[in-house]
Amino acid sequence: MKAAVLERLNHPLVVTNVGLSQLLYGQVLVKNLVTGICGAQLEEIKGHKGNGGFVPHLLGHEACGIVQDVGEGVLKVKSGDKVCLHWRKGSGIDSDFPRYIYNGREIQSGKVTTFSEYSIVSENRLTPVPFDTPNDLTALLGCALSTALGVIKCSARVQYGESVLIIGVGGIGLNLVRYAVQAGAYPVVAVDVADKELLARRMGAHFFVNRKQFSLVTALNDVVGITSADVVISTIGDRDTIEESVPLLSGVGRYVMVGQPVPGNSIQLLNAAHFFEGEGKVFMATQSGGFNPSVDIPRYLQMAKSGHLSLENIITGRTKLDHINDALNEIRAGLAGRIMIDL
CATH class of the missing domain: 3.40.50.720 (NAD(P)-binding Rossmann-like Domain)
Structure with missing residues (x-):
């Protein structure tokens, strides 16, 4: 699969092929549809999020995707479910760190990452949403809106x-x-x-x-x-x-x-x-703000239905994974709101 990898701190992300490993207990394989870029990723690229000793690894923490497969013990979601991927812990298993294959060797990554076509995600970093929930709304409930x-x-x-x-x-x-x-x-x-x-x-x-x-x-x-x-x-x-x-x-x-x-x-x-x-x-x-995905995402979906939660004027740009470094530079320059990556 294609993924954006933080190979070296303070360097552009490398967009390349990354392999998937076998799902472990409590893990879920998700096909990502769209993900947002948060300012926190700029800090991760600098190594300011406690991640400096864990490169290379994958990034991203808010997305919308479709469940492809589930590991042993997973009860919260099933294959075919539409899900919000979020960095805050919700209900479910807090699995081991996912493993990917990069340049012929196994690397660990965060319990949720989203700058890739597929992600291995800990069960407690996923919340199912109704299938007709708009993709951008689903993704932004993972951080931008909920925060x-x-x-x-x-x-x-x-x-x-x-x-x-x-x-x-x-x-x-x-x-x-x-x-x-x-x-x-x-x-x-x-x-x-x-x-x-x-x-x-x-x-x-x-x-x-x-x-x-x-x-x-x-x-x-x-x-x-x-x-x-x-x-x-x-x-x-x-x-x-x-x-x-x-x-x-x-x-x-x-x-x-x-x-x-x-x-x-x-x-x-x-x-x-x-x-x-x-x-x-x-x-x-x-x-x-103490966001609890399992409790709050259903409430926020009701807000969206009532018209009190809107995406109007939040998304200032869209891009593809191949151009993620251009989008990051736009955010660094203070020229953007939320930029979405269509996967």
């Missing part, structure tokens, strides 16, 4: 009328904007270093700030007309941005890190006494 919904509801606990600052409006950030607005927040301020105002406005952002043009303090005062934000969500993990934005929290403020800082880097919180202002402030990291 945004979980963060807004469970981590940030956004309330009606609260001010929300969202830093980094890529695939997840754009969804965060949409669901903060849907939760009744005002104003919702989108922040980026690229010119993504049109994208952010289409998702409902009330204001957009380009950090290359304004400091955050200046922007909140002069552009938005507020001095603090009740919720700050950072999707980029940039140390300087975090240090600049934490002091902007209101007296009931919650700061949520979605993006991971570079391993080994420190974050300095100046004048930390401000955390005791008002009712006390919160600074936290989140793992998709």
Whole structure:
């Protein structure tokens, strides 16, 4: 099968033929239909996700596919089922790491990977969906949509009328904007270093700030007309941005890190006494807002049926696996929302 392989850190992925191994206990073979590219893959390519010692290996963690075969012990899905592939654990067996054949030798890979025509996946990284569920929706429920919904509801606990600052409006950030607005927040301020105002406005952002043009303090005062934000969500993990934005929290403020800082880097919180202002402030990291695929994906499918969960303006490009490095470069340059790979 064709797959994109991380052969060396900080190098382009190698699109080549990779062989499948025999399914182990709790594993499922899936034919992938479409997968999204998450910003987390950029961090994996740098070796920032604890994966530096495990190359070569495969990447990708949100996809839609069709089950081809199941290993011993698998009861959750069967051959022919349509499934969402997700990086968060759901119900089912947490299998051993899948094995692939690369350049004549066996390599291990993650318990879900999606940048390939077929994937061997741990049972608990799959959730079946009705067969008429749109492919893109199924794939994005694996991360982009579910992360945004979980963060807004469970981590940030956004309330009606609260001010929300969202830093980094890529695939997840754009969804965060949409669901903060849907939760009744005002104003919702989108922040980026690229010119993504049109994208952010289409998702409902009330204001957009380009950090290359304004400091955050200046922007909140002069552009938005507020001095603090009740919720700050950072999707980029940039140390300087975090240090600049934490002091902007209101007296009931919650700061949520979605993006991971570079391993080994420190974050300095100046004048930390401000955390005791008002009712006390919160600074936290989140793992998709505690997204539970087995419970939440069925709920989100009901949201989609009711029209309250939309893919409009999220997907900014489509490509084939052979051109995955071009898509990654577009994301690095800050020019994209979610780019989908048709498999």
